[in-house]
Amino acid sequence: MLAIDIILVILIGLSIIELVCPSASFIEKAGLSFLTGIFSQTILLVLLDALNIPLTRLPILSVTVILWLILCAVLYKKGYSFKSFNEYKNLLIKQVCSINVVWLAFIVVIVYVEYMNFSKCMYFPTFDRDSLAGFDTIGYVIAQESNIKNLSIFDIAYNPGIHGPGSYISYAPFVQLGYAIAYIFGAETSKIISALMFLFFLLAFYGILARSIKKTGAAIITLLVMLTPEMLAFSSMSATNVMHAIFASLGTIYGIRWLDKGEKGDMLISSIMLSANAWTRSEGVIFIAAIGFLALIKAVRKHSIKQLILWGVIAVLPFFLWSVYQRIFGLTSESIMMTSPFYDQEKIDLIIKNMFNHFLNVQYYGWTFKMLMISFVLNIWFIVKKKDNLYGFFALIISIFLYMLVLYQIDYKWDTINNVLAYSAKRFIFCFVPLAWYYLSTNKVISYPLEKLEDLLTFQIKSEPEVFVKTGRRR
Amino acid sequence: MANHKKQKNIYTTFWLNVVFLLLAFAFVKGSVLNQQGYSWVYGMLKGNMKTIKQYPNLTLPQRSEAKMGGSYSYYKYIADNTPKNAVIYIPARDAFFPKGQQSMFTGEPYNKMWAIRFLYPRKVVVPQEMGHSIYSRKLTHIAIVNGVGLEMLSYSVSPNFRIGVLPINNKEILKQTK
Known part of the structure; x- marks a missing residue:
């Protein structure tokens, strides 16, 4: 049953991506399929629960199939048709002809490392503290009690501290609902969700990067993103941080592309991924704010606000729906955010010191932020003279600033600020890892040599697919 | 050419x-x-x-034991030896991790949610909830950890009993025997 649901989830995701961004590459669509599909299915779970429909296999599968059929109907109406066999054959020939040995070697290493990581993730059960004391347990209980809003663990009579500051009752729902799906469909542990999220992220990240800096560079950078020590270690656990980083970084990367190239498809993927990011962790709104701010400046300068409104509505809607759902069904806790402005120099110094110590820690993030600095310094000439990659630069800077602002505005009632900055904040930085690698590799000073390398290594064999399709034989 | x-x-x-x-x-x-x-x-x-x-x-319980050691084995033991409608008192952190002593436990077995993951559908009550949760008045079992919890029983048990789970009173023992 779990396999059937996963296939359906992938089909839904594929249909959505095909609908919103037909120009995306096959590998991007494949990568984004599971990410979009599982996000959509968790929204369906909340809607079912709001309608008092039990969260059991039959209702979930039924609404998922209905949603997929609706998406297929829309695709059909829009004139979508499957590629012919010849088109697939030509695509394959073209891909094979453009293979080079260096690309192949990096892909083999990526596949090997991911094989080890996937196996580790599936072999060991959930054991990390944050999951057992929160997400995994909530997911497990949702599967047992077939609902969200009336869970026994959310009952104040059973859990007197349930509405206390920072309580898990008010967590954004993606991770626990994802785990609930795994348990509902009969999984022994929820680890399949973490494993598939990271696998599909690698595909999507490679796909978007290959569109920007060609495939050999994309393979090298994807390997370096993947090997980020702390992130790779956490990718096979059940905590929220890596999943959040996946949505936040992809949403921001597609947002940067949208601002750079102006393609509607990138805009829509950005809004979907960013809405999933806020659906995973509430502080994810800062990534929406960062891209939203840059998009607003562009919209004002271009006197065109239509796309920005559409992007904003999609990005914020699920988060807004979840907030309404929480209010209606009382899934709220004492706020940990201080909404009024205040000034505390000691707190500012502490946050800046700790965050920068993390950023410079090569044990956690490998070369990520050192390479970012090098790439930035080398690219200064292009930034000043050609305004190269400005959206990427500002998206990164603004989101880091906003994240530190969120840490500043938190009232640390449930834990000390020192503990949060020392142990949790290192995981918050995962969001910036793929983003940093995307930015540094798309800087002219790095992307140009990578593209030249690709040209040097590609065998000059022309497949001439259009002739092949028309005549059925080579000219 | x-x-x-x-x-x-x-x-x-x-x-x-x-x-x-x-x-x-x-x-x-x-x-x-x-x-x-x-x-x-x-x-x-x-x-x-x-x-x-x-x-x-390895089976899932074996892999869980490999990762979580004594904490998992202990909760599995409790789950295997209590009815599904049991209301179980779990002692505080110090019982699991006595100061200056080595502990067989790992993770946070004293954390209510942590314990629920392995004991569900049994109800779990932790020390800070005593008197605040209605379930603190409906306890059926006490988790005994390093001898802590014996003082909550209404009958006497040998002080050598260091670890396990016991019904809170004799009535519960009779109910379980039936």
Whole structure:
């Protein structure tokens, strides 16, 4: 049953991506399929629960199939048709002809490392503290009690501290609902969700990067993103941080592309991924704010606000729906955010010191932020003279600033600020890892040599697919 | 002539591929995997794969025990020896991790949610909820950890009883025997 649901989830995701961004590459669509599909299915779970429909296999599968059929109907109406066999054959020939040995070697290493990581993730059960004391347990209980809003663990009579500051009752729902799906469909542990999220992220990240800096560079950078020590270690656990980083970084990367190239498809993927990011962790709104701010400046300068409104509505809607759902069904806790402005120099110094110590820690993030600095310094000439990659630069800077602002505005009632900055904040930085690698590799000073390398290594064999399709034989 | 040029181009590309492949190999092996962080995570994955290949047929409880040690085994024991409608008192952190002593436990077995994950559908009550939760008045069992919890029982038990789970009173024992 779990396999059937996963296939359906992938089909839904594929249909959505095909609908919103037909120009995306096959590998991007494949990568984004599971990410979009599982996000959509968790929204369906909340809607079912709001309608008092039990969260059991039959209702979930039924609404998922209905949603997929609706998406297929829309695709059909829009004139979508499957590629012919010849088109697939030509695509394959073209891909094979453009293979080079260096690309192949990096892909083999990526596949090997991911094989080890996937196996580790599936072999060991959930054991990390944050999951057992929160997400995994909530997911497990949702599967047992077939609902969200009336869970026994959310009952104040059973859990007197349930509405206390920072309580898990008010967590954004993606991770626990994802785990609930795994348990509902009969999984022994929820680890399949973490494993598939990271696998599909690698595909999507490679796909978007290959569109920007060609495939050999994309393979090298994807390997370096993947090997980020702390992130790779956490990718096979059940905590929220890596999943959040996946949505936040992809949403921001597609947002940067949208601002750079102006393609509607990138805009829509950005809004979907960013809405999933806020659906995973509430502080994810800062990534929406960062891209939203840059998009607003562009919209004002271009006197065109239509796309920005559409992007904003999609990005914020699920988060807004979840907030309404929480209010209606009382899934709220004492706020940990201080909404009024205040000034505390000691707190500012502490946050800046700790965050920068993390950023410079090569044990956690490998070369990520050192390479970012090098790439930035080398690219200064292009930034000043050609305004190269400005959206990427500002998206990164603004989101880091906003994240530190969120840490500043938190009232640390449930834990000390020192503990949060020392142990949790290192995981918050995962969001910036793929983003940093995307930015540094798309800087002219790095992307140009990578593209030249690709040209040097590609065998000059022309497949001439259009002739092949028309005549059925080579000219 | 054109054929000759094309051939030369392919040869050049071939040798460039070979050179860059060697450079890529040197980069990954000599540079990436020599960096402290990357080498740590790669070594960890290799180590895990070794374990997986060594014990491919372990069951989920065995794998859970391997990861969580005494905490998992203890809660499995409680789940196996209490009815599903039991209301179980779990002692505080100090009972699981006495100061200055080695503990068989790992993780946070004293955390209510942590315990629920393994004891569900049984209800769990922790010390700070005593008097605040209605379930604190409906306790059926006490988790005894390093002797802590014996004082809550309405009957006497040998002080040598260090770890286990016991019904809170004799009535519960009778109910369970029925």
